[in-house]
Amino acid sequence: MAHEGGRARFHRLRVTAVDRLTDDSVALTFAVPPELREAYRFTPGQHLALRRTADGAEIRRTYSICSPAPVEGAPSSLRVGVRLVEEGAFSTYAHKEIAVGDEVEVMTPAGRFTLDPHPATEPAPTTGHYAAVVGGSGITPVLSIAATLLERAPHARFCLIRSDRGTASTMFLEEVADLKDRYPDRFQLVTVLSREEQQAGLTSGRLDEERLTSLLPALLPVERVAGWYLCGPYGLVQGAERALHSLGVRRERVHEEIFHVDDGPARDRKAAPTPAHSTVTAQLDGRSGSWAVEDGESVLETVLRNRPDAPYACKGGVCGTCRAFLVSGEVRMDRNFALEAEETEAGYVLACQSHPTTEKVELDFDR
Structure with a gap:
């Protein structure tokens, strides 16, 4: 992962190509300047979060990288596929407004739906x-x-x-x-x-x-x-x-x-209710803070009110960008389409889908 040991961050990248794939899908290509190429080194299968502001609201969406990883070095360009979603705030913008030469805020690669192949100089995988x-x-x-x-x-x-x-x-x-x-x-x-x-x-x-x-x-x-x-x-x-x-x-x-995930199940929100007075403590970029949870908030929403730099992309339990380690306390996750069983067993949660079920919850976004 490009940002191993550090959190994903946004940078403005220039659009170098907009290729129409079908009537309802396009591929966007971004140039990666030399000074950012190491930050955008990716493992095949990872995705990028794209960000824009419209009518005063921030919109983030994740799109998978479709280009192969370079055999040597870090990528000089990145290509993603964007399918048009009905009334989609970002996909409509991508299809109708983004043009060559525009700059788009692009997060460094994230995601664990990956296969890191052996390079040609190493023995082939066991079965291949x-x-x-x-x-x-x-x-x-x-x-x-x-x-x-x-x-x-x-x-x-x-x-x-x-x-x-x-x-x-x-x-x-x-x-x-x-x-x-x-x-x-x-x-x-x-x-x-x-x-x-x-x-x-x-x-x-x-x-x-x-x-x-x-x-x-x-x-x-x-x-x-x-x-x-x-x-x-x-x-x-x-x-x-x-x-x-x-x-x-x-x-x-x-x-x-x-x-x-429209047809995916969500847990019963009435189960394991949030206590009347809950506090979330979060470690983020080496700094820690504690904040009261407001009624109905997810853990991520509580953190974002106080730390706008908290990592997230889809808020739907799909991308895994808001993955954090649960240090103490307990939470209820409404949905999880991003973490593998071994990750949840090891103590990781999706902050965007987590609601406290104990009065004190402590998360570490840096692990």
């Missing part, structure tokens, strides 16, 4: 076989993962199973086709269109748990895949996770990132 199940814009981080892996690990193989509504809405068609052309023996592509008949290949329809359970063993040696990367809408990711579990895949080999 990786796979992904993606839906819609979930292709974005996986494109970076697959392209970097195939370039750096000459014996690695990657199987991409992608689901889209139709060809016209499929992001990064040319980039994925280029991977197939460059690595015909090591890159396997399976495309499923849910609302459009295909001339060849699989029949149309949704990639649900039942279909994946029968499809995956027919495509590749499931038991020998070193890492599974599931990315896209909540329903697709959960169905793929259940299919892999039924096929005997160990949990530590499965990595997930949710892009859409």
Whole structure:
């Protein structure tokens, strides 16, 4: 991660390209000046938070890096994919207003939905076989993962199973086709269109748990895949996770990132209520402070009232930017689509989704 040992920070980066991918998606390319390149060094699969102010309100959104990580050195440019969301405050701005030459506030890379491939000078991974199940814009981080892996690990193989509504809405068609052309023996592509008949290949329809359970063993040696990367809408990711579990895949080999959480469950907010008088103590950039929690606030909201520099991006429990270590006390997390089980077991929480259930809660954002 670019900012290992320090928090992610925003810098103004210049837009060098705005490429229209489909009617409802674009790719934005940012130039990274030499003095900031180390700060923007990234692991394939990470994302960037973009920030703007509109009508006096700050808007942040996270978008995954789609470009491969450079073989040597830090990146001189970064490219992200942006899908237009209905009435989306940032995606509409990206589609209609951002132009080449503009400057955008971009946070340094974050996220743990990653695969750090062995460089070509090192031995290939044990099995060398990786796979992904993606839906819609979930292709974005996986494109970076697959392209970097195939370039750096000459014996690695990657199987991409992608689901889209139709060809016209499929992001990064040319980039994925280029991977197939460059690595015909090591890159396997399976495309499923849910609302459009295909001339060849699989029949149309949704990639649900039942279909994946029968499809995956027919495509590749499931038991020998070193890492599974599931990315896209909540329903697709959960169905793929259940299919892999039924096929005997160990949990530590499965990595997930949710892009859409509208249909995801949230915990009952009436359970484990916040005490009448709660205090949050937070360690941030080596400085500590304690503040009273106002009615209904999340831990992050309490900290932000007093420390506007507290890290966050999506506030939806998806990106993991507000990850913090729970030093003492207890909290209730409404949603968690960013932390792995081993992280929560180790004591990490998402501040944006956490509400105190004890009178005193202490967090450390620096760990």
